[in-house]
Amino acid sequence: xxxxxxxxxxxxxxxxxxxxxxxxxxxxxxxxxxxxxxxxxxxxxxxxxxxxxxxxxxxxxxxxxxxxxxxxxxxxxxxxxxxxxxxxxxxxxxxxxxxxxxxxxxxxxxxxxxxxxxxxxxxxxxxxxxxxxxxxxxxxxxxxxxxxxxxxxxxxxxxxxxxxxxxxxxxxxxxxxxxxxxxxxxxxxxxxxxxxxxxxxxxxxxxxxxxxxxxxxxxxxxxxxxxxxxxxxxxxxxxxxxxxxxxxxxxxxxxxxxxxxxxxxxxxxxxxxxxxxxxxxxxxxxxxxxxxxxxxxxxxxxxxxxxxx
Amino acid sequence: xxxxxxxxxxxxxxxxxxxxxxxxxxxxxxxxxxxxxxxxxxxxxxxxxxxxxxxxxxxxxxxxxxxxxxxxxxxxxxxxxxxxxxxxxxxxxxxxxxxxxxxxxxxxxxxxxxxxxxxxxxxxxxxxxxxxxxxxxxxxxxxxxxxxxxxxxxxxxxxxxxxxxxxxxxxxxxxxxxxxxxxxxxxxxxxxxxxxxxxxxxxxxxxxxxxxxxxxxxxxxxxxxxxxxxxxxxxxxxxxxxxxxxxxxxxxxxxxxxxxxxxxxxxxxxxxxxxxxxxxxxxxxxxxxxxxxxxxxxxxxxxxxxxxxxxxxx
Numbered sequence: 001x002x003x004x005x006x007x008x009x010x011x012x013x014x015x016x017x018x019x020x021x022x023x024x025x026x027x028x029x030x031x032x033x034x035x036x037x038x039x040x041x042x043x044x045x046x047x048x049x050x051x052x053x054x055x056x057x058x059x060x061x062x063x064x065x066x067x068x069x070x071x072x073x074x075x076x077x078x079x080x081x082x083x084x085x086x087x088x089x090x091x092x093x094x095x096x097x098x099x100x101x102x103x104x105x106x107x108x109x110x111x112x113x114x115x116x117x118x119x120x121x122x123x124x125x126x127x128x129x130x131x132x133x134x135x136x137x138x139x140x141x142x143x144x145x146x147x148x149x150x151x152x153x154x155x156x157x158x159x160x161x162x163x164x165x166x167x168x169x170x171x172x173x174x175x176x177x178x179x180x181x182x183x184x185x186x187x188x189x190x191x192x193x194x195x196x197x198x199x200x201x202x203x204x205x206x207x208x209x210x211x212x213x214x215x216x217x218x219x220x221x222x223x224x225x226x227x228x229x230x231x232x233x234x235x236x237x238x239x240x241x242x243x244x245x246x247x248x249x250x251x252x253x254x255x256x257x258x259x260x261x262x263x264x265x266x267x268x269x270x271x272x273x274x275x276x277x278x279x280x281x282x283x284x285x286x287x288x289x290x291x292x293x294x295x296x297x298x299x300x301x302x303x304x305x306x307x308x309x
Numbered sequence: 310x311x312x313x314x315x316x317x318x319x320x321x322x323x324x325x326x327x328x329x330x331x332x333x334x335x336x337x338x339x340x341x342x343x344x345x346x347x348x349x350x351x352x353x354x355x356x357x358x359x360x361x362x363x364x365x366x367x368x369x370x371x372x373x374x375x376x377x378x379x380x381x382x383x384x385x386x387x388x389x390x391x392x393x394x395x396x397x398x399x400x401x402x403x404x405x406x407x408x409x410x411x412x413x414x415x416x417x418x419x420x421x422x423x424x425x426x427x428x429x430x431x432x433x434x435x436x437x438x439x440x441x442x443x444x445x446x447x448x449x450x451x452x453x454x455x456x457x458x459x460x461x462x463x464x465x466x467x468x469x470x471x472x473x474x475x476x477x478x479x480x481x482x483x484x485x486x487x488x489x490x491x492x493x494x495x496x497x498x499x500x501x502x503x504x505x506x507x508x509x510x511x512x513x514x515x516x517x518x519x520x521x522x523x524x525x526x527x528x529x530x531x532x533x534x535x536x537x538x539x540x541x542x543x544x545x546x547x548x549x550x551x552x553x554x555x556x557x558x559x560x561x562x563x564x565x566x567x568x569x570x571x572x573x574x575x576x577x578x579x580x581x582x583x584x585x586x587x588x589x590x591x592x593x594x595x596x597x598x599x600x601x602x603x604x605x606x607x608x609x610x611x612x613x614x615x616x617x618x619x620x621x622x623x
Contacts, residue, residue: 025427025428028424028427028428029428029429031420031424032421032424032425032428032429032434035417035421035424035438035498035499036434036437036438038495039437039438039440039441039495039498039499040437040440042441042452042453042456043440043452045452045456045463046452046455049455057461058460058461119349119350119353120350122346122347122349122350123346123347123349123350123351125346126339126342126343126346126347127347130339130342130343130346131339132339132340132343132344133340135343138347141354142350142354145354145358145359145362147604147605147608148358148362148601149552149555149556149597149600149601149604150556151556151558151577151580151581151597151600152361152362152365152597152598152600152601153357153358153361153362153365155361155365155368155580155584155590155593155594155597156360156361156362156364156365156368156594157357157361158585159364159375159590160356160357160360160361162375175356175357176353176357178353179349179350179352179353179354179356179357180349180350180353180354182358185350210339210342210346211342214346235443238445239444239445239446239447239448240445241445241446241447241558241559241562242558242559245562246585257445257447257448260447260448260451260563261447261562261563264451264454264563274455274458274461277451277455278451278452278455281448281451281452284445284447284448285444285445285448288443288444292436292440292443296432296436297432297436299436299439299443300432300435300436300439300503301432303439303500303503303504303507304503304504304506304507304508
């Protein structure tokens with residue numbers, strides 16, 4: 001999952017090793033192990049369910065291994081099973097295509113992340129590095145929007161998108177996110193404020209203009225925080241449910257989270273298609289799990305990073 | 310995804326003075342180029358934050374069913390809300406939910422943060438505990454909807470094996486809200502613990518060494534050093550988590566949809582129903598205004614009475 005070695009300073013490690021394993025430390029570890037189990041085991045249970053058939057799930061509801069092992073559930077939610085097969089395995093037989101939702105989720109999250117990070121970086125540069133009248137007041141206004149609950153703006157935003165005739169279009173779904181997020185501006189401004197000015201000033205003496213400085217000096221130097229921000233934004237957008245539910249209810253723009261909710265509400269043959277539902281859940285979680293496997297350390301270290309000091 | 314933030318006051322004012330070009334340009338500053346840099350963000354800010362905020366307040370004074378034009382009705386919506394038993398129910402249900410969710414989540418997160426601080430600072434442990442938070446609300450809801458199923462959910466199997474009777478976690482009025490609180494506690498526990506852990510890391514180590522030399526017991530150290538120095542962080546964590554908790558929607562929408570009866574019709578779900586199911590945008594906006602005011606009040610009270618912006622670290 002995360003193979004990078006701890007970069008803790010050596011003395012600390014040495015000190016930790018010397019500490020004896022007292023009863024108190026054993027209890028502490030046991031409690032932590034319990035918390036880790038509670039955090040992780042449900043995912044294994046989802047995997048186990050997704051690889052089972054619905055019929056066997058009911059009869060072997062507590063066996064640890066997949067009940068009657070099959071990939072049928074994955075095939076079903078990816079639209080690779082014929083309706084007859086799907087019904088035989090406890091599915092609804094209705095057309096569900098998580099490939100499509102997966103594609104929509106990727107488009108939605110990628111566009112909003114790219115736009116929000118880039119435009120927020122531009123704004124953050126203006127807030128951190130340029131001198132202009134009213135700068136701090138405007139920044140405070142931007143920051144203040146973090147306090148407005150999303151439901152409050154969601155209603156008028158829905159009406160706006162409807163009036164623009166953009167309901168059930170990808171454009172309508174990405175518009176509110178693609179220009180900026182207040183958090184992204186705040187996050188990057190903090191970083192730009194602390195960047196050294198010397199290179200920038202030298203470039204300016206050479207006659208470089210702000211656009212060139214921004215693209216050739218500031219952005220490359222901020223690669224690390226930009227990557228962290230993109231990661232956090234992408235995961236947040238991937239998990240977004242409320243707005244896509246309002247604006248993207250039709251199949252061709254429906255994202256995974258909304259698709260999951262719809263899939264759950266179809267109750268075929270009286271009982272839910274549990275294995276299909278868990279397979280779909282796993283597919284929806286997979287991209288985030290992959291990002292986590294690749295960049296776990298970056299994500300973890302960003303939590304609490306921006307300023308509880 | 311939010312990261313808890315507190316503006317370091319020093320940084321905000323340092324920037325302008327250091328960079329002084331002192332030429333004729335100085336009067337105008339970089340206004341023109343700044344406008345260019347800020348333009349895209351400004352479009353989004355005005356179109357999707359400022360205007361909707363104003364429009365939301367305006368809509369709350371109108372009757373608007375999406376066809377036709379909003380019709381000004383003054384305070385009618387608010388008067389109707391005051392007599393709306395479903396609204397008061399949603400307020401009570403949300404209150405119960407927030408209390409259970411925050412109490413449990415904060416206690417567990419504080420405990421976990423202290424454990425990590427004592428025995429395990431590794432990224433792997435922290436990452437594993439963060440995993441549920443990286444999953445969407447929908448996934449968390451469905452995962453537990455399955456595990457807590459009355460008929461064949463694994464949790465109810467265990468409950469039966471231990472000789473107790475099965476629990477209708479989502480199906481009974483008394484369990485529905487505690488179940489929602491548990492699901493969201495599961496999802497946010499590790500994240501909150503990480504925020505508190507970051508606060509613990511900021512407490513100067515030498516204080517513990519002094520306390521140790523003075524022969525303070527672990528409990529005394531916790532009460533006299535850790536808790537008071539952690540207070541500002543805890544207040545910020547509480548403000549952020551309480552505000553988030555009040556806006557619970559996704560897990561309810563995916564599992565119980567307000568039911569059984571009205572047991573899980575939380576405020577945001579009620580707004581959603583009034584506005585989008587019943588096309589009553591004026592009424593929905595009015596409840597949204599009330600929710601906004603409640604959140605502002607809650608944040609203000611917490612900052613004021615828990616003195617969140619004063620540090621004891623002097």
